[in-house]
Amino acid sequence: MNISNYLKNSNVKIMLTVIIWYSLFHIILTHACRDDDVYSTVLSSFNDFHDFYAYFIDRYFNWSCRTLAEVLTIIFTAYPTWIWKVFDVAAFSAFIWLLSKVINTIYQKNNDSDNLSASALFMIVFYPIFDMKTAGWITTSINYFWPMLCSLYMVLFTVRHISGIxxxxxxxxxxxxCTVYSGTFELISVFNVSFAAVVLFILFRNKIENKLVFASFIISLFFLVYNALCPGNSVRxxxxxxxxxxxxxxxxxEHINIALCATFSRLTSFxxxxxxxxxxxxxVFNLLILLNIHKKYKSVLLDTLMFLPLIFTYLFNQVDMKFGSIWLFNDSVSTIHVGQIRYVYQPVLSVLLFCFNLIGLVLIFKNRFVKGINCCYLISLLYMVAFGTRFIMGLSCTVYASNTRTYIVLLTCLICxxxxxxxxIKIFEWYRKEFYGVCSKDSNFSPDYKGITALK
Known part of the structure; x- marks a missing residue:
């Protein structure tokens, strides 16, 4: 196949567009800064391997459990920034490609460009990429985004394994x-253990070979314990x-209120x-829930209930009592008494938003089965883990030093x-039928298709 014919492939054109976009972004807008400058001097200070080893032992006992990620951090910050830029462009491009492959595998689509386009659109438009510079572009990407990329590949591998591929x-x-590297990030290690445990249950139940997934579970469990026992986290x-x-x-x-409300404060703030x-x-997430509920149930009552989160989003910030950060909390709490309704306004709305979202997802994916496992359990677990990562971080004051990068896992899961x-909701099929008068060529998406089918 020559280059001209190869470029006619829609997937190739989409990925080229993605690579060009992220390349231009990295060339123009990214640079070494903040923690990058600190790490850049570390590698040159080592005289031998003993110094290298002593440094990471000291970091584990006095600062952070992300020792494996820090190995890459001191390497990439010590060399010209363009080397990291090449790797990071590849990471973002690979993330979009892997995300589309996961969705296509679940919905049994082969070489379909719809989800690749949608993944690129969501990541480029909705992912707050400037969160990646809050600790320095290089440091944040290596410690946050790259482990998520590895975890996503772990998910794709296991989904394909369940599918018999x-x-x-x-x-x-x-x-x-990827299982090893993704485990270096504390919160992703929690997700990896949860995900691997669910997959093992599926494989045991269906008597499918599970040695690789079991190995992944053991590795993830090791890193979870390794991260939890790290004395440096307490020191930090x-x-x-x-x-x-x-x-x-x-x-x-008050700690719980701040952790809960700060999570939704950003999601509801323009x-x-x-x-x-x-x-x-x-x-968009709330709107998609509403549209799915309307299409599936055709109920005015359910439509009204699922519309409420959009109203809650508006109401969330219509008060002078703010839980968004320690500073906002201190400024506003000094003017009220705990018993006043202003004190519980944002916490109550936060709980309502969480509950309505979760109920909507359960109703949408109810009776959708993958290998005998109800999909509503899997999607609900993903949603709860996503919000749990930000909520747990909010229970420590370190979240305010970490700034907006603490939302990276949450926002990525929401995109998924x-x-x-x-x-x-079969938006792609509706689009083709509405504007071109044709249906999808994929046999699994005929007009009477009911949702996620059981993986063969």
Whole structure:
């Protein structure tokens, strides 16, 4: 096949567009900064391997459990920035491609460009990429985004394994390597253990070979314990508490309120300070839930209930009592008494938003089965883990030192769920029928298709 024929492939054109977009973005707008400058001097200070080893032992006991990610960080920051840029462009492009492959595998689409286009659109338009510079472009990408990319490949491998798709030795090795690297990020290690446990249950139940998934589960469990026992995390928390002295003056309820409300504060705020992407993504997420509920149930009552989160989104910020951060909390709480309704306004709306979203997802994916497992359990787990990552981080004052990068996992998971909702409502098929008068060529998406079919 010559180049001209190769470029006629729609998937190739989409990926070229993605690569060009991220290349231009990295060339023009990214640069080494903040923690990047600190890490850039570390590698040159080592005299031998003993210094290398001693450095990471010290980091584990006095600062962070992400020792494996820090190996790459000190390497990439020590060399010209363009080397990292090449790798990061590849990472974002690969993330979009893997995301589309996961969705296509679940919905049994072969070489379909619809989900690749949708994945590119959602990542480019709704992913707040400037969150990647809050600790420095290089540091944040290596510690946050690259582990998520590895976890996504782990998901794709296991979904293909459940589907009975043969995978070669290189893919198996890459699967195990990605499992190791993704486990370096504390919250992703929690997701990996949960996901691997669910997959093992599916494989045991259906008597499918599970040695590789079991190995992935053991690796993920090891890193979960490794991260949980890291003494450096406690040391780092103590350092940050000194920066936010008011943290120890708050009671448990106040800590929970801040963790809960700060999570939804960004998702409901159309703010130039943190970017509008998170707000737009969450609005689209709620709209897709509403459209799916309307199409599936044709119920005025359910339509009304699923419309309420859009109203809650507007109401969330219509109050002077803010839980979005320690500073906003301190400024506003000094003017009220705990018993006043203003104190519970945002926490109640946060709980309502979470519950309505979860109920909507359960209703949409109810009775959708993959290998005998109800899809509503899997999607609900993904949703709860996504919000749980940000909520758990919000229970520590370190979240305010980490800034908006603490939303990266949450927003990425929301993008994934949105793509599932787009497929569930069959937007691509509607578009072809409405504008071209044709239906999808994929036999699984005939007009009477009911949702996710059981994987063969």
């Amino acid at each position: 043969n995978q070669n030795v290189i893919q198996i090795i890459l699967f195990l390597v 928390a103590s350092v940050n508490i000194d920066q936010f002295s008011s943290w120890n003056l708050m009671n448990t309820i 703010s130039y300070q943190t970017g509008v992407q998170a707000f737009l993504l969450y609005s 769920i949105c793509l599932l909702l787009v497929n569930e």
